[in-house]
């Protein structure tokens with residue numbers, strides 16, 4: 001993005017001796033930090049606040065990110081006032097099954113009276129769209145700028161930032177940690193001494209292989225989640241000619257992932273076909289192969305004085321249910337609500353933490369259960385899984401409640 005943002009001007013005048021003051025400083029311009037900046041800049045109660053947004057990267061860097069993200073219909077509703085990318089592919093039906101065992105369930109948009117259950121977007125297109133929405137607002141953007149450890153004082157937080165070898169200081173009333181990151185790269189939360197779904201870390205011993213595949217018999221707008229003995233395979237519709245392009249997320253043991261990463265495209269596609277089955281014919285092409293380590297890393301408390309964590313910085317999830325970004329966007333939206341109502345104060349952060357507790361617990365718990373229950377290769381568990389999928393099919397209220405939690409979460 002070629003622009004001279006307000007941050008460029010401020011940086012010229014900032015020095016060690018003269019910290020620059022802000023009301024709210026957001027560290028991390030990933031999708032969650034950007035969405036928060038956008039909502040704060042647009043609300044009448046918060047538009048007068050002085051907001052800083054700091055990121056180690058440029059928005060363009062996100063274009064290279066190979067992730068495709070399933071954004072729920074609920075997330076679309078809150079993102080739309082900011083920016084909704086035209087290239088989103090609608091998911092109208094989700095087909096969930098397990099390889100080699102009975103049990104399957106279908107979730108259809110028509111059952112919920114919605115135009116779509118969710119939408120598939122590239123990570124880069126979400127970030128780029130939101131960066132454009134923030135561009136031109138009064139948010140002071142510091143790109144190619146790393147934030148170091150903050151120091152908290154009774155009336156504010158001091159944050160050293162570094163741009164091209166020059167260190168400067170920001171002073172802020174509220175600091176939002178939206179640094180995100182991936183499991184394995186992050187500082188790990190506490191080792192779980194209680195249920196990790198509430199606080200802690202769980203290494204699932206899995207890696208996600210991602211890429212864009214083409215199939216010979218596409219089912220446009222259908223997303224697939226197929227549980228195999230090694231981990232789930234998700235195929236998300238990405239459009240393309242005849243709707244034949246799908247984003248692949250193939251979770252398997254790290255050593256298997258390392259072996260598969262070395263395979264030729266043809267061999268990789270053959271193994272994928274053997275694992276997924278032939279419900280969409282043959283896999284004919286793959287591009288953009290990459291891998292991501294998977295685990296749960298959740299902080300115990302979202303708020304520490306004037307510092308608050310949202311998005312992946314608060315909880316990093318297994319992608320099995322496509323909930324990480326959706327939950328993070330609800331964090332950001334709820335924080336914007338709290339700052340609008342209470343102003344940039346610790347009181348607002350306390351209210352925010354209280355409102356987010358239930359949604360976090362349910363979403364982290366459901367994702368953790370799915371990741372564990374559906375990835376163990378143990379025959380009795382396969383029967384339990386089959387029964388669970390069948391029960392979902394025949395007990396509509398349970399299926400509806402689960403689908404609505406995945407689409408809308410709990411927003412208060």
Ligand SMILES: Cc1cc2nc3c(=O)[nH]c(=O)nc-3n(C[C@H](O)[C@H](O)[C@H](O)COP(=O)(O)OP(=O)(O)OC[C@H]3O[C@@H](n4cnc5c(N)ncnc54)[C@H](O)[C@@H]3O)c2cc1C
Pocket residue numbers: 027028029030031032033054055056057067068069070071145146147148178179180181182208210249292310311312313319321322323324325326327328
């Ligand atoms: C394979 C895979 C598939 C996924 N699929 C889905 C899905 O279908 N649906 C879904 O909802 N979620 C999905 N997720 C999860 C989703 O990608 C994350 O939840 C989401 O990206 C989190 O956004 P974020 O803004 O919190 O963090 P990030 O996207 O990690 O962004 C953090 C930003 O902070 C910046 N930063 C970090 N540290 C500093 C610092 N010290 N100073 C300055 N800047 C800093 C980084 O440069 C980055 O721009 C998936 C994840 C994976 C790995």
